[in-house]
Amino acid sequence: MDRRQFLKSTGYGLTLASAGVGLGTWNQALAQQGPIKVGLLAPLTGVVASGGREMVEGTQFFFDSIGNEVAGRKIELIIEDDASNPDTALQKARRLVEQNNVHWLIGNLLANTGLAVANYVKGTGTPYFIPIIAADDLTQRDRIKNVVRVAGYSASQFTHPLGAWALKQGYKRIATVSQDYTFGHEQCGGLAQVFTEGGGQIVQQFWHPLNTADFSPYLGQLANMNVDAIFAMETGADATRLIQQYASFGLKGRIPMLGAMNATDQSVIRTLGDECEGIISPAHFAEGSDNPVTKKFVDAYTAKYNKIPSLYGFSMYSGAMWVTEAMKAMGGKIDDRAAFIDTVLKTELTGSPLGKAVKLDEFGNPIYDVYIRKTVKRPDGKYWNVPVETFPNVSQFWTYDPATYLKQPPYSRNFQGIKKG
Amino acid sequence: MTDTTRTLTIGLVTVIVAALLPFGLSNYQVGLATEVLIFGILAMSIDILAGFAGRTSLGHGAIFGVSTYVVIYLVSNGTSPVLALAAAILAATLVAAVFALLAVRTSGVYFLLLTLALGMIVWGICLRWTQVTGGENGLRGDIRPAALYDHRVFYWVVLAATAVLAFGIWRFVRSPFGLTLRGIRDSESRMRSLGYNVPLHLFIGFTVSGFFAGVAGGIYAFFNNFVSPSTVALTQSVEGLLMTIVGGVGTLFGAFVGAAAIITLENIVSSSTERWQTVLGLTFIVIMIFAPEGIVGKLRILFRRRKPKSQALPKA
Numbered sequence: 001m002d003r004r005q006f007l008k009s010t011g012y013g014l015t016l017a018s019a020g021v022g023l024g025t026w027n028q029a030l031a032q033q034g035p036i037k038v039g040l041l042a043p044l045t046g047v048v049a050s051g052g053r054e055m056v057e058g059t060q061f062f063f064d065s066i067g068n069e070v071a072g073r074k075i076e077l078i079i080e081d082d083a084s085n086p087d088t089a090l091q092k093a094r095r096l097v098e099q100n101n102v103h104w105l106i107g108n109l110l111a112n113t114g115l116a117v118a119n120y121v122k123g124t125g126t127p128y129f130i131p132i133i134a135a136d137d138l139t140q141r142d143r144i145k146n147v148v149r150v151a152g153y154s155a156s157q158f159t160h161p162l163g164a165w166a167l168k169q170g171y172k173r174i175a176t177v178s179q180d181y182t183f184g185h186e187q188c189g190g191l192a193q194v195f196t197e198g199g200g201q202i203v204q205q206f207w208h209p210l211n212t213a214d215f216s217p218y219l220g221q222l223a224n225m226n227v228d229a230i231f232a233m234e235t236g237a238d239a240t241r242l243i244q245q246y247a248s249f250g251l252k253g254r255i256p257m258l259g260a261m262n263a264t265d266q267s268v269i270r271t272l273g274d275e276c277e278g279i280i281s282p283a284h285f286a287e288g289s290d291n292p293v294t295k296k297f298v299d300a301y302t303a304k305y306n307k308i309p310s311l312y313g314f315s316m317y318s319g320a321m322w323v324t325e326a327m328k329a330m331g332g333k334i335d336d337r338a339a340f341i342d343t344v345l346k347t348e349l350t351g352s353p354l355g356k357a358v359k360l361d362e363f364g365n366p367i368y369d370v371y372i373r374k375t376v377k378r379p380d381g382k383y384w385n386v387p388v389e390t391f392p393n394v395s396q397f398w399t400y401d402p403a404t405y406l407k408q409p410p411y412s413r414n415f416q417g418i419k420k421g
Numbered sequence: 422m423t424d425t426t427r428t429l430t431i432g433l434v435t436v437i438v439a440a441l442l443p444f445g446l447s448n449y450q451v452g453l454a455t456e457v458l459i460f461g462i463l464a465m466s467i468d469i470l471a472g473f474a475g476r477t478s479l480g481h482g483a484i485f486g487v488s489t490y491v492v493i494y495l496v497s498n499g500t501s502p503v504l505a506l507a508a509a510i511l512a513a514t515l516v517a518a519v520f521a522l523l524a525v526r527t528s529g530v531y532f533l534l535l536t537l538a539l540g541m542i543v544w545g546i547c548l549r550w551t552q553v554t555g556g557e558n559g560l561r562g563d564i565r566p567a568a569l570y571d572h573r574v575f576y577w578v579v580l581a582a583t584a585v586l587a588f589g590i591w592r593f594v595r596s597p598f599g600l601t602l603r604g605i606r607d608s609e610s611r612m613r614s615l616g617y618n619v620p621l622h623l624f625i626g627f628t629v630s631g632f633f634a635g636v637a638g639g640i641y642a643f644f645n646n647f648v649s650p651s652t653v654a655l656t657q658s659v660e661g662l663l664m665t666i667v668g669g670v671g672t673l674f675g676a677f678v679g680a681a682a683i684i685t686l687e688n689i690v691s692s693s694t695e696r697w698q699t700v701l702g703l704t705f706i707v708i709m710i711f712a713p714e715g716i717v718g719k720l721r722i723l724f725r726r727r728k729p730k731s732q733a734l735p736k737a
Contacts, residue, residue, distance in 0.1 A: 090645060
């Protein structure tokens, strides 16, 4: 290399460097009184893209309803696609935190993307809210202070009461069919533990890979197992296929089907006909509830997006509302992150579409009145979930003492909390 | 200037410029640059086989990911980072050796499919062996040593490692052994009739290439603090191969250009549109039509056309 070239490149490098330093200070000064920047991570491409789009809709629906402003500060929503992939999610979280300097993050759908981002914000201290990510341990054994499950639920939280409800129906024998990953293990575990401790029996547990096209091997066996009910833990296309094949096998009407809340979520039953009628599932939100506040939300959402809101739309809407309540309480001055997190943890959400006040437990997970819902046909021919029974004040620990509960291993394929009897 | 000194000078200038980069970039961009370096090594390791032995591998993402898994698993269970990195590279090299044993008998599309299948096996194991790999959720931990927490410091360490590795790979393909690999690429039967042990050469070539992929994977573990089956999935192998192709197969250093192009594109485009994968796909098509020899390959050709004198030099 000749000297001139060297000088040229060095000079270029130094110019770049000084420009960078200058920009840095300028950015910082701006951040103090500028808009509140919110980073939304949602899977807009990849396997769960349809859910991701509803997440964006739900969030925007809420921020639009308050004019994108809180306590005099503008809210600037920055949306990034996590591509349903944990590495991309991590990459985008870094971008939002380090490049866009967001005040807080919200979103992600798949547990692995949420866990990756949670691990990252553990280091940066950025507040991260997860209305959809249900992985139990994020608000249990591996809790991170700045990760809060506003308006979300932990996977086993609703299947605990479902177990109690099944016992009340006099069911003695249940078999489970579930996708073989943590979300499935945890939901089945919740049901299995409560159901077997109350004297029920889990006859068989089928674990199948995600994206199973043909359920006939399982359905064939289930037909002859002499069970009182089947519990189906399915999401997305798997849920659609299982429900359809269940009906084609003639099991509908013969053996009652219980589902995880995601199995009969609007995102699934929207596309189904009468094969989904009568499925029982537990959840905090029932779009068919006659609570006037819920009704108003469902009508407004349906009018705007031309579909009944799903879990994704509802959760993101309520999650954004929850954090906004906390920001309001702080007068929009949320730059002190520790105080911000504390305020969120203390905030009681009153205005959500649930139509009743909700608060967080000391682990950052909400306590809900859990509905046992049934899918019924509306006069217009669409199906939705209508509450048939309510279990009040259900925390993620059900009736167990948190300390004792946390001593048992997390639910997995090998540990389902089944009481040996 | 001879070819060797020219390459070395260009390399040195590039390293110096790269070392100055963090002064002009934000933390996030430094992170991206670090990622470019890491994936550049992966793409270079693929180029050893694709560009110099005529074998296109779709299993290198898996080899890379094995190393990432081992580092995170060991460090979060209390092993020292250095030891964990060594163990991880060893593990990746062993996996590569196994891949090589099975794959060296084949070439062309069969080699491609066989390495693809082997990579899928690794992916399957990572997905299902939940007790060790964490299944779908993967493994997490705060494993980067405290001394390397700072983005810039980490970048410089990775840059130093990259410089050494890139030099190593460059030396390797120019060694007599590397020339034999090229001979095999150009005419396997002739090399055999000349008395060369073709399968053995390919085996060693594959294993060495796997070693470098393993180093990249190990460094990636410290960069990401997280690993899941998507790190060993087919998409990872494909992305590595795409970086090699975009940069230019057989150009070695094109790997970094390819990595930079793809990583930057992914990050810029995906922030402005959901259809970023379409944009990416179109870009690849455009590159393949106008520069089938890759960005660096094309530049080399243009450069030589302008200076016809250097045409006399042997092809690098």
